[in-house]
Amino acid sequence: MSEKVFPKDFMWGAATASYQIEGSPLVDGAGSSIWHRFSHTPGNTYNGDTGDVADDHYNKYKEDIALMKELGLKAYRFSISWPRIFPYGKGKINEKGVDFYNRLVDELLKANITPFVTLYHWDLPAALQDLGGWTNRDIAYWYTDYADYMFQRFGDRVKNWITLNEPWVMAFVGHFMGEHAPGMKDLYASFSAVHNQLRAHSKTVKAFREENIKEGKIGITLSNTSHDPAADSQEDIDAARLAHEWSNYPLFLNPIYKGDYPKGIKEHASEFLPHNYENDLEEIKEKIDFVGINYYSGDLVKADTKSFLGGKNVERGLPKTEMGWEIYPEGFYKILKGVQEEYNPKEVYVTENGAAFDDKVVNQEVHDEKRIEYLKQHLEQALKAIQNGVTLKGYFAWSLLDNFEWAWGYSKRFGIVYVDYKTQKRIIKDSGKWYSQVIKNNSFEF
Numbered sequence: 001m002s003e004k005v006f007p008k009d010f011m012w013g014a015a016t017a018s019y020q021i022e023g024s025p026l027v028d029g030a031g032s033s034i035w036h037r038f039s040h041t042p043g044n045t046y047n048g049d050t051g052d053v054a055d056d057h058y059n060k061y062k063e064d065i066a067l068m069k070e071l072g073l074k075a076y077r078f079s080i081s082w083p084r085i086f087p088y089g090k091g092k093i094n095e096k097g098v099d100f101y102n103r104l105v106d107e108l109l110k111a112n113i114t115p116f117v118t119l120y121h122w123d124l125p126a127a128l129q130d131l132g133g134w135t136n137r138d139i140a141y142w143y144t145d146y147a148d149y150m151f152q153r154f155g156d157r158v159k160n161w162i163t164l165n166e167p168w169v170m171a172f173v174g175h176f177m178g179e180h181a182p183g184m185k186d187l188y189a190s191f192s193a194v195h196n197q198l199r200a201h202s203k204t205v206k207a208f209r210e211e212n213i214k215e216g217k218i219g220i221t222l223s224n225t226s227h228d229p230a231a232d233s234q235e236d237i238d239a240a241r242l243a244h245e246w247s248n249y250p251l252f253l254n255p256i257y258k259g260d261y262p263k264g265i266k267e268h269a270s271e272f273l274p275h276n277y278e279n280d281l282e283e284i285k286e287k288i289d290f291v292g293i294n295y296y297s298g299d300l301v302k303a304d305t306k307s308f309l310g311g312k313n314v315e316r317g318l319p320k321t322e323m324g325w326e327i328y329p330e331g332f333y334k335i336l337k338g339v340q341e342e343y344n345p346k347e348v349y350v351t352e353n354g355a356a357f358d359d360k361v362v363n364q365e366v367h368d369e370k371r372i373e374y375l376k377q378h379l380e381q382a383l384k385a386i387q388n389g390v391t392l393k394g395y396f397a398w399s400l401l402d403n404f405e406w407a408w409g410y411s412k413r414f415g416i417v418y419v420d421y422k423t424q425k426r427i428i429k430d431s432g433k434w435y436s437q438v439i440k441n442n443s444f445e446f
């Protein structure tokens with residue numbers, strides 16, 4: 001393999017999520033989600049922004065798939081909105097919700113684009129939150145019933161399934177920091193959400209095996225930040241390692257692949273783990289087909305006894321994106337290499353990588369050079385990872401479209417396609433044109 005070309009059949013894609021792009025959150029019988037409730041609660045999102053309209057993808061999906069085809073995408077990662085299918089989370093089925101995703105999947109297949117479906121990207125049915133949401137052990141059954149129904153309705157055409165998107169963010173940004181739905185600030189609730197998401201994930205993998213989906217593969221997508229020690233001291237090295245075990249893939253892959261939480265979590269956070277969690281560990285070890293890695297940035301960790309888990313972030317003067325996240329491509333390689341070394345997954349997909357910059361439209365064009373540079377630097381690291389033994393099979397740029405960036409509303413743009421929210425007009429940015437060439441050449445050099 002030439003040193004700049006990706007393997008043959010490398011899966012080039014782009015990713016989105018239901019609540020961030022679809023709009024029409026309550027149309028055609030859909031139930032409310034915790035993000036509909038959270039974004040409509042004053043003070044929770046920038047400018048009071050909500051997902052009521054977003055990119056209007058619910059109505060414009062054919063136009064957006066035509067854009068994907070124009071870009072030459074091989075695959076498209078999107079999420080199904082659980083409350084569109086089960087308005088109350090369980091029980092009554094909303095056929096119009098199923099119909100939307102049927103039309104979406106059929107249009108993707110017509111365009112020869114492989115669908116990668118995320119079953120849960122944070123938009124929990126609000127009715128289930130009223131029963132405790134991810135802190136209620138029964139959610140493992142509610143989620144598995146929803147997922148199994150999706151396998152039955154779409155498994156003939158959708159072969160690649162992701163159970164959960166970033167369970168760490170759901171658990172800690174949503175249940176400890178309070179900055180995401182459901183807006184809780186309770187560390188016990190956070191670890192309960194970690195554990196119940198793992199239970200839901202593994203029960204769903206078991207159900208997937210029993211559905212016997214021809215050529216089907218299932219995995220989980222995990223968030224990752226490359227944590228470096230501020231100094232070469234044992235205290236800082238230990239603090240960075242603990243931050244890694246808590247906020248990156250080990251918190252979930254250790255139980256899935258090795259049958260227990262990471263050592264550092266058991267030593268420093270065992271009081272927060274649910275009572276008798278050990279009884280669930282055997283079931284959580286259900287084998288998966290691939291690991292999804294999301295990567296955006298890195299940070300420097302300094303030991304600090306006054307901080308949570310004994311570490312705090314310190315500056316190192318790296319350039320940053322509009323999110324205030326360091327641009328640290330080397331961290332991408334470290335995360336990819338680390339997951340391979342620590343768990344040796346059969347396959348790895350980069351299910352999200354991208355950056356927010358201050359994009360401006362000039363004469364109906366968007367010259368987002370910074371995003372091109374970011375993507376190129378990170379693809380170089382991804383190729384280096386492949387050349388060093390990582391079983392990386394695909395890469396999904398985040399995101400196809402500018403969209404609702406959670407608590408930041410519409411103030412942050414990650415898309416390779418610009419969206420004018422006043423007119424809903426799409427403009428392929430220079431980064432989208434560049435990415436299209438990457439796909440065509442299977443290389444970031446052309």
Ligand SMILES: OC[C@@H]1[C@@H](O)[C@H](O)[C@@H](O)c2nc(CNc3ccccc3)cn21
Binds near residue numbers: 017020166223294405
């Ligand atoms: O922020 C960009 C994207 C977001 O739009 C996706 O829905 C989500 O999957 C996503 N995860 C990260 C990285 N992790 C993270 C950490 C703290 C808060 C929010 C996201 C970035 N992104």
